[in-house]
Amino acid sequence: DAGVTQSPTHLIKTRGQHVTLRCSPISGHKSVSWYQQVLGQGPQFIFQYYEKEERGRGNFPDRFSARQFPNYSSELNVNALLLGDSALYLCASSYDLDSADTQYFGPGTRLTVL
């Protein structure tokens, strides 16, 4: 079975631009979460979606937004990019919305903002 997939793998943008990252969850999983991991740190929670609704949001500015589609795939959008947005963006999927559910991670999208 395919795991969580993310696209693109790498991305280079300049300050002020907009970026869209995509994620496809494991088949049958209904929840998708997004995390930002800057170099040398643990992943930081950005959003959690379940059944196409936002169910959780971390401490990130409004420049960050996301959505989940009927097929449970998801997009993360970041507007007005800053140098500090350079990071590995990880998508995770889980079957349900519960603290007991294991979140399985994709390979990530490495975003570089110049």
Add this chain to the structure above:
Amino acid sequence: AQKVTQAQTEISVVEKEDVTLDCVYETRDTTYYLFWYKQPPSGELVFLIRRNSFDEQNEISGRYSWNFQKSTSSFNFTITASQVVDSAVYFCALSEYSNSGYALNFGKGTSLLVTP
């Protein structure tokens, strides 16, 4: 406030040595879940284990073992007879419900280097 503390930033061992990675967590909930993930240089987080707050039994999986102690709020991970392929960053994470949903709170990770 840091909910998960991994005090060891980097550990270096020689192959076949045993190594223990420490994790201390903080929560007010009685029901919570703890996880360990491995992040090799490729970047993908690989799930290793999940433990719920009501199960304090230690677990062993091959060369890996986990020691969960609620009394000290610790969930330590031991690799026996380490191998070069174990070189990676290891993250401990806490899952609990908050107004941020069921987010995983990660520690800062411990970078393990196993040399031949």
